[in-house]
Amino acid sequence: MHIENVSRRRFLKTTAVVGGGVVIGFSLTGCSSPGPLPIELAEGGFVPNAFLQLLPDNTLRFYTPRDEMGQGVTTGLSTLLGEEFDFDPLDMDIRFAGVHEDYNNPGMGVQATGGSNATHAHFDQLRQVGANARALILAAAEHDLAIGQEQMSTDNGEILVGSERYPYGQFVKTAATLTPPTEAPLKAQSAFKYIGRESTRVDALAKSTGTAVFGIDIDLPGMHHAVVKRSPVAGAALQSFDAELVKTMPGVTDVIEIGSGIAVVAERYWQAKVAADALEVSWTSVPLSKVNSKTIRADYEVALTSNEALVPTDEGDVDAQWNSAEHVLEADYWTPFLSHAPLEPMNAVVRIQGNEAEVWSGTQGPVAAQGLVARFSGIDPERVKVHQTYLGGGFGRRGTLTHIIEATQIAVATGKPIHLLWSREDDLKHGLYRPASLMRLKAGVDAEGKILAWDAARAGGNISEDTIKNMMPALFPGLGDGMIDWTVGLAKGALKGWVTDPSSIEGLFEDYDQVHTRIKHTTINHGIPLTFWRSVGHSYTAFAKESMIDELALASGQDPVAFRLNNTQNKPRLQNVIRVAGEALQGMLPKQGHYLGFAAHHSFLTDVAQIAEVSVQAGRIHVHKVLCVVDCGIAVNPDIVRAQMEGAIMFGLTAALHGEHQIQDGEVMESNFDNYPILRMTEAPSVDVVIIPSTDKPTGVGEPGLPPIAPAVANAVYRATGQRLRSLPLRLA
Amino acid sequence: MIEFKLNGETVSTGEDPNTPLLWVIRDTFKLKGSKFGCGAGLCGACTMHVDGVAVRTCILPVMAVADKNVTTIEGLSDTDDLHPLQRAWVAHSVPQCGYCQSGQIMSAAALLDNNPSPSAAEVESALAGNICRCGCYPRIKQAVLAASDAMPQFQNALSTRQEV
Incomplete structure (x- = not known):
């Protein structure tokens, strides 16, 4: 039985028996949360809070508030709760939570997953939830068994009294009558x-x-499949299309115009795909239609010297240092537009019945999914049920949910349950991209190799503008289009005129000790849609910064490790990972023809140093081995920390060695894995991960392994060839 | 009608014979373990066995498997136990997002059927057609090598079972 009809108010006020189950509610934060919890109550099930339901047979259902895209958050969060509740996460029945304020990300204030913050943000909360629930079960056991709690201990879901073991589930009925503690130790x-x-x-x-069930796997009775034909140039409007031919094709039921293009609906996916391929459509020309990769780069060059640049950081007196510096270096670094290319292409299933709607999709923002379905169906958000699935990769891509808008529009127009699937071509050509960047760095060091001044400028797009545009309608489904446009315009104006989007420059200057620092930023957006991409700004700033540091070390005649140690006196945790990696480097004896490159970077509260062992054969760069030292606070699951470092290194290597989108007449040219290659097993290095033991609260793990790898490889390539490669992907002359 | 064996059972379909096998398996026979990744035979997420050979089914017309044996991840292990690869996958915590793993396992299973003790280089070349965007490659390689050690026992169990 579902408990959606039980109001949250009743939840809070009573310890009620509902449908044979016992529920009590309390808000962990003390705030009142509107609406019932989206938890299906089992017979006799006990729900002490939004995160768990304990059944009389001692099944523990954990409702995980964050989305699982491979980063291991389900394991991590269940471990936090299990630690204090004393219940092995491997024995839990884990489910994705529905939409409710209680599942908000404590680090964001909204129900979203990203920014490598989940373990950090939930570390205190879920342990407290577990501890409170355990204390409640112990109190109930004390009552039922008439034995003092001092004689009890617990072990994986059981209360131990002498040689007797009592499953937690035995005490749920009594537990429901007790007042739950809020601050159990x-x-x-x-x-x-x-x-x-x-x-x-x-x-x-x-x-x-x-x-494992992904969004693409959802299959409903009467479900139809939709494929959308979109403009090759982002933002172009539909001019004309001829639906007559494809309407007669096998299985095709509907050909309709939606905001983003023409949707072809058929009984089977393959029928929809064949028909959409046959559809002739013409589109209007937009300013982006005149844009090419070369003109973008040229515009960025001009922007770098623009006197309209914002100066978000200006400390000390940068210009006064150049004369006194022993060495002054200046260089430009280029990084291209990139796709996330999660292996599961975007998809969503939407079913509308009367004034109720349901959506199935793997997203990084279930509340945004709910808001978008509500907005584009006209159904009240509280009547939109979100069924979260596993994500076949996220990397930031599944935070923007235009595919859910499309599926909703098609479901509304056709009256059918709709399974919408993007092709790989759709994903690469009509996606949202990691912004391209041109960065100009100038730095001066003194005779001892101390960095005196750091002057860095970046030109490129901001992701915030598109993020606001995409998130506003999702988070405020009731707001009219005019209001949304006005608010987005206001926010865009603010970003353009007053402030620099922090994600555009993050990582460009913060890691070293220099006193004199100036950062300039010029925003230049050509209309290529942009969004968060694994490690966001750090994905390109680390390449520029750590390449420049390597150049400065060489100019100073210092070892790259010693140079970094010397310039991180005020960053002890970063300095420590550099030191540990440097010690390991002493023991690395690369084969003849192999060269080592070093890089370190702080991101998402985590410090990482990496050494790449590289060779260059017949003009090709081979990465053989990577050593990765990470300090991420307490490693909740050390093996997942290792896996995330390995994965981020591979993701970063795809960008370092292959990743690049070309724009021609506004169109993204790469369409599939033949022309947008992803690192393959034959190219994958072995990876050794060293985790620094820590007593600090856990910090980010999903992204921080990525930023150092491209500069580590580039620095090794310099040693192998004498070529300083300052553009990604790395291409030898 | 096109008839073939799917995980040991004879099935038939009246779908358009040009429909890629992947979509017939997913949409008609409702087996969702095999995934769609590229539609061009480039990523390997759709890998199944056709008469024991690992095949990219997103570009294989269903008519090409008439009267053949198709095995999907759901039919990989003919015993009550998991396939040694699957056990190794769990033991090494190979998957991250997990989307490519059916294809990875099916490619690896075809390799081990033909070459029960592959070298690391042989594993790499057999799996070079399978993309893992999460970058689980080091673990995939370790798990295949670990599973190869358990293959003789598994194959013995299989042949004993078939004789019965």
Whole structure:
């Protein structure tokens, strides 16, 4: 039975028996949350808070508030709760939470997953939830067994009294009558048994047997399949199309115009795909239609010297240092537009029945999914049910949900349950991209190799403008289009005129000790849609910064590790990962013809240093080995920390060695993995990860492994060839 | 009608014979473990076995498998146990997002059927057609090598079972 009809008010006020189950509610934060929890209550199930339901048979359902895109957050968060509740995460029945304020990301204030913040943001919250629930079960056991709590201990879902073991589930009925504690004491780190344990992922089995359910796998009775034909140039409007031919093609039921293009609907996916391919459509010309890769780069060159640049940071007196510096270096660094290319292309299933709607999709923002379905169907958000699935890769791409808008529009227009699927070509050619950047760095060092001044400028697009444009309608589904346009315009104006989007320059200057720092930024957007891409600004700023540091070390006649150690006196945690990696480097004996490159970077509160072992053969760059030292605070699951470092290195290597979109007449030219190659196993280095032991709160893991790899490889390539490559992807002359 | 064996059972379909096998398996026979990644035979997410050979089914017309044996991830292990590859996948926590893993496992299973003790280089070349965007490659390689050690026992169990 569902409990959607039970109001949150009733939840809070009573300890009610509902449908044979016992529910009590309390808000962890003390705030009142509107609306019922989207939890399906089992027979006799006990729901002490939004995150768990305990069944009389001792099944523990954990409602995970963050979205699983491979980063291992499901394992991490269940481990936090399990640690204090004393319940092995591998024994939990884990489900994706529906939409509710209680599932907001404590670090964002909205129900979204990204920014490598989940373990950090939920670290205190979910442990407290677990501790409170455990205290409640112990109190109930004390009542039922008439034994003092001082004689009880717990072990993986059971209360131990002498040699007797009592499953938690035995006490749910009594627990529901008690007042839940809100500040049960938390364990000391030395007592952790699940946090820090070497353990497999909770989703490993489902993902090794083909049983894990992704958005693409949803299959409803009467469901029709939709394919959308979009303009080759972003933002171009429909001019004309001829639906007659394709309407008669096998299986085709509808050919309709929606905001982003023409939707072809058929009984089967393949029928829709064949028909959409046959559809002739013409589009209007827009300013972007005149834009090419070369003109973009040229515009950025001009923008770098623009006197309209914003100066978000200007400390000390940069210009006064150049004369006194022993060495002054200046160089430009270029990084291209990139796709996320998650292996599961964008998709969504939307079903509308009367004044109720449902959406199935793997997203980084379930509340945005709900808002968009509501907005584009006219149905009240509270009547839009979101079914979250696994994400077949996210990397930032699944934070923007235009595919959910499309599926909703098609479902509304056709009255059919709709399964919308993008092709790989749609993904690469009609996506949202990591912005391209041109960065100009100038730095001066003194005779001791101390960095005196750091002067950096970046020209390129801001992701914030598109993010605001995409998120406003999702988060405020009731707001009229005019209001949305006005608000977005206002925000864009603010970004353009007053402030620099922090994500555009993050990582460009913060890591080293220089006193004199100036950052300039010029925003230049040609209309290529932009969004967050794994490690965001750090994905390009680290390349420029760590390449320049390598050049400065060489100019100073210093070892790259010693140079970095010397210039990170005020960044002890970063300095420590550099030191540990530097010590490991002493023991690395690269084969003849192999060269080592070093880089380090701080991002998402985490510090990472990497050494890449590289060779160049017949003009090709081969990366053989990577050593990665990471300090991410307490490693909740060390193996997932290692996996994320490995994965981020591979993701960063695709960008370092292959990734590049070309724009021709406004159109993104790359269409599939033949012309937008992804790193393959034959190119993948072995990776050794060293995790620095820590007592600090956990910090980011999904993204920080990425930024150092491109400069580490570029720095090694310089040693191998004498060529200083300052553009990505790395291409030898 | 096109008839073939799907995971040991005879099935038939009246779908357009040019429809790629992947979509017939997913949409007609509702087996969702095989994935769509590129539609061009470039990523390997759709890999199944056709008469024991690993094939990219997103570009293989269903008519090409008439009277043949098609095996999907759902039919990989004919025993009650998991395939040694699947056990190794879990033990090494190979998957991240997991989307490509059915295809990875099916490519690896075809390799081990023909070459039960592959070298690391042989694993790399057999799996070079399978993209993992999460970059699980080091673990995939380790897991295939670990599973190869368990293959003889698995194959013995299979042949014993078939004799019964």
